Amino acid sequence: MVAQVVDESDIPEDGRDRHLSDITENADDAPVVRLVNSIIARGVHDGASDIHFEPQAREVLVRFRIDGVLRSITQVPLRFANGVSSRIKIMSDLDISERRVPQDGRVGLTVGGRHLDLRVATLPTVHGEKIVIRVLDRNNVVRDLGELGFASDTLKRFESCYTRPYGAVLVTGPTGSGKSTTLYGTLNQINSIDRNIITVEDPVEYRMHGVNQVQVNAKAGMSFAAGLRSILRCDPDVVMIGEVRDRETAKIAVESALTGHLVLATLHTNDAASALARLGEMGVEPFLSASAVSGILAQRLARRLCEHCRQPHMVPTKVMRDMVADDRLPDSLPEQMQVYRGVGCSRCGGSGYKGRIGIYEMLVVSPAIESMIVQSAGPDEITRQAMSEGMRTLREDGLMRVMRGETSLDELARAVG
DSSP: OHHHHHHHOOOOTTOOOOOHHHHHHTTTTOHHHHHHHHHHHHHHHHTEEEEEEEEOSSEEEEEEEETTEEEEEEEEEGGGHHHHHHHHHHHTTOOTTOOSSOEEEEEEEEETTEEEEEEEEEEEETTEEEEEEEEEEGGGSOSOGGGGTOOHHHHHHHHHHHTSSSEEEEEEOSTTSSHHHHHHHHHHHHOOTTOOEEEEESSOOSOOTTOEEEEOBGGGTBOHHHHHHHHTTSOOSEEEESOOOSHHHHHHHHHHHHTTOEEEEEEOOSSSTHHHHHHHHTTOOHHHHHHHEEEEEEEEEEEEEOTTTOEEEEEEHHHHHTTSOGGGSOTTOOSEEEEEEOOOOGGGTTSSEEEEEEEEEEEEOOHHHHHHHHTTOOHHHHHHHHHHTTOOOHHHHHHHHHHTTSSOHHHHHHHHO
8 A cells, every 4th residue: 555655646755845735635635645544544453552653764664553562564655754744633633834842632533434533642753753643442441341351359359449439449550551441441330320420531532421521731730630629629429530640649539538439540550569659659648548548450461362373382380380479379280281372373463462351460458458558568568468368469360361371471471570
């Protein structure tokens, strides 16, 4: 497709801009329009979550993030860079004459009968504007948390926290670990006509019926903290905070949980117990965290093995024992175990993986753990206590998926470490 558009194009080799009026008026006929549309359509078809246009010294590199991993897709001649940038900016209602500062925009469109929201971000680089398009499928808001890959006992522990009338439920993990998807799925479970649910997000990724969603706008003074203060004056039953980033937001969230509200929020920490230490670093007193937080869910996303090309192989059980605490695997396991690895085929694009599964660690704040928090116990101590009360760590949950043939040891090491 790229070669065909290049042949039909009359963009000069020096890559100079068309006039703004030409791009706008001839949008339906311009080869660059078909080029951009074809790349977006292919990204949607391949299941890409992000589409990257990256100007280099001699070409524009196009990469898709599929199942959490970037793949190089094609290269576009450099003379198309300005046209591609302008076309995407026109689609997302951005200023096409401004190339010196980052811009953010959004556009809704239909591809193959699917209604999509595209979130567009531009970033000036030494070779031109890098553009990243986040593909948000409105039909992908999961209605059932069971579809996210929770083990039944982990899901029950999570449900015991978010079905309480008040308290804070925290979801932790790095960027791209599926925290927002989990929170949207949780909101879908508790959304009802007798509950006033208000969220403050940056950005609002999916529009949900019956939920009052507030977009953070730092330029206008609408920060997470400012939005949260306003929300609490609007008689909410449930408050969802896209991310707890600063001291003020953390304190308001904890106070809200203590005054009769159910608070759902995300934090960036490596495991569940570390979220409590993170709140302490933000200035929240341990006795407040102990009373306010009812549960913490840590999560990762691992690529699922392609069912069409996965192959069994044997590995020493010692490899698995080395990944978890000594007493966390049964003594009766054989010296070698059968697991699976991806080979690669046409159905998975040669990667060996197709789709993703969640790996979870659910810490419920029991009376014993609450007492430990008040005494400022460290994350390791709290984790050991939670494990004694039935919590599986991220690695243990991941190993369970490996033994079931859902993912590989290599992928578990990549996702969890």
